[in-house]
Amino acid sequence: MDGEADVYSFVVSTPSLLSFEVTSYRNGVHRADDDYFDPVLELIAADGVTVLESNDDAYFRDSALSYQVTTPARTSCA
16 A cells, blocks of 8 residues: 545535445556555545545455435545
């Protein structure tokens, strides 16, 4: 793991089912890389601290998660 995080922020304006999936392991290694990438997904609440949902391995090493939002708010996915 390189210790870096990609963070995406969005506003959910109506009750919604959110679904996220990362496809990297299933794509194989890239050129001279000698290892597969193992991503982790975290859905973080509007307070920027509370982890609402987290997943490390849904499909082999690739992550996926679904979360039902009942109250509209600003949310982040890292």
